[in-house]
Amino acid sequence: MNNFDFYNPTHIVFGQGRIAELDRLVPAQARVLVLYGGGSAKKTGTLDEVKAALGAREVHEFGGIEPNPTYETLMRAVELARREKLDFLLAVGGGSVIDGTKFVAAAIGYGAGDPWQILLDHGASVTQAVPFGAVLTLPATGSEMNAGSVITRAEFQAKLFFNSALVYPKFSVLDPTKTYTLPARQVANGVVDAFVHTVEQYLTYPVDAMVQDRFAEGLLQTLIELGPKVLAEPENYSVRANLMWAATQALNGLIGAGVPQDWATHMVGHELTALHGIDHAQTLAIVLPSMLQVRRASKRAKLLQYATRVWHIDSGSDDERIDAAIEQTRAFFESLGVKTRLSDYSVARGDLDRVIEQLSAHGMTAIGEHRDVTPAVSREVLELSL
């Protein structure tokens, strides 16, 4: 096992009916900015429920945070918060809204210079942040219990990340019933996202991290079992609750502590979203099977463990078992309705040069757990994904 630090102070408030507790969770004197997305929080009544719970506090609203939240949009929230001297943020939504809120939290009091620098230095220049909480409505990204954020700058077609221990949510309310009305596409994307988050921290090379491996395998098995059920029975509380908690555990630092991490699939996927507007989870479903195939030699030991423990593939040669595990991964994504080929999204061979250029422009020239995923390897992965 590698040496590691683990620190995660987010208070999780899990279960049906818990939004009412915001009155206890948000400081009594807070001047609150509630941030949300495209309007579903308003339509479903969750926003009203949140505002009712906040009682007599001064509450301002900022809606319209888009999937793949943009710097351009978020800077308007920063200006609102500065102008109105708001001192507590409350994200109501999924990973995009929470990621966006993290950026706003760090940007409000950011010193001289453009807060975009936070993305360019991946969080190193963050020295303070306005405190914030979250009400999660879409299980997928784990942003509700981690200190990471991914922000897009539309004018540059750039999608970059930052991390800072200063942007852990103070609390996150996870009420599974709030996910009942999600569109099937978002639900399926959420399952894929949580699955690939787990894979990025698990499917590398062995370092004898027995607990982390067992936990990761437990999450993958849970997601495989839940995926079809959540689409078939959208109002099954137990299914929704388990999916929500699995997605949180997939990216709260626990399974990644003390182990190598990959993230090459995410980095290549980000460029596909930035250039072609493909949903984040869809990019992961496109890239992951090819990424595993191209890098099967360096991932061999863990691929075999994955085949055995996650997919229960016990027969065939080692190479056949690896092939079967990769194919079952692809089939799982497709079974959820998430297509796994670039051609499914009208991306053709001729578009790949630009993807590789952007990867290089963003410094992603030596990624993966061995830093051996060069632009040439990424190209090979993308070609295999056509």
Add this chain to the structure above:
Amino acid sequence: MNNFDFYNPTHIVFGQGRIAELDRLVPAQARVLVLYGGGSAKKTGTLDEVKAALGAREVHEFGGIEPNPTYETLMRAVELARREKLDFLLAVGGGSVIDGTKFVAAAIGYGAGDPWQILLDHGASVTQAVPFGAVLTLPATGSEMNAGSVITRAEFQAKLFFNSALVYPKFSVLDPTKTYTLPARQVANGVVDAFVHTVEQYLTYPVDAMVQDRFAEGLLQTLIELGPKVLAEPENYSVRANLMWAATQALNGLIGAGVPQDWATHMVGHELTALHGIDHAQTLAIVLPSMLQVRRASKRAKLLQYATRVWHIDSGSDDERIDAAIEQTRAFFESLGVKTRLSDYSVARGDLDRVIEQLSAHGMTAIGEHRDVTPAVSREVLELSL
């Protein structure tokens, strides 16, 4: 899944060579009280390493905290800390030293009245605590990453617990190499302790908590795999590291979030320690197999899941599989050298009345996940453990 809150802000600093980072972890102006146990921390050099890392800070020492730390001993540490106006505590040891330090932390500034009240109200009266960190030398109890503590009052032969979110360690340094020199008995006890902690939160009744079940099963499988290895290869870093992290995860709130919990084995075991001086883990090894046998009807569904997923027992009738799982549990403890019968510890049938009296005296008359473990049930369990 049941509704739950999860909050655990302890910063884990894991790996070889990390004690030196105490200089960064302990506030620079702190007046420190270092608490330790029976002298092994001194003998092995860990205490010197700790003091060297603390540099120029004013450091006082308090040694002699015993296994099953007593109120009587700890109140002397409280008096020292009050007299010298010490404002940061550092526990160097295992669960007993850390549990004791939690009590000292809460007792130093405790208002009027005897701090024993903290145990009588199980932590409800704790409103402040002196901050503290830990350097763990014995993986077992999980105290390094939780807010619980068990304290014995020798004059009353009472062993009681308290919990308070105010006594999470600020940080815990987990260096697996510091466990190399532990006596085999303590190592075996630690494996049993972590195993039974997991079972207390897992082996109840199903509430569709898929992630918690998978995580618990992962910990149990890990402990079963590690147990023999850690005794055979005491200086195997990988084995020590995995055991350390498994024991921490077994009782940091994670696997117990959103699920019913039992703890009857612990409550009965505490009385055996208080009356007969049997090691804590030994009491668990004595009580657990009989507890599972006596309560097999109400635990039936989870016992079958335990048989299948943890022990991989796939043949036989349901009742035969449950019997086999309980017998394998007993055999596992015995294989570590931890005896599982009261007669192994010279406790006879005639001693049981007093155990049951003390259980009742401490309010443990309706324990377990269904509150149906009455003194009569506890007696049946103890009789089966003779």
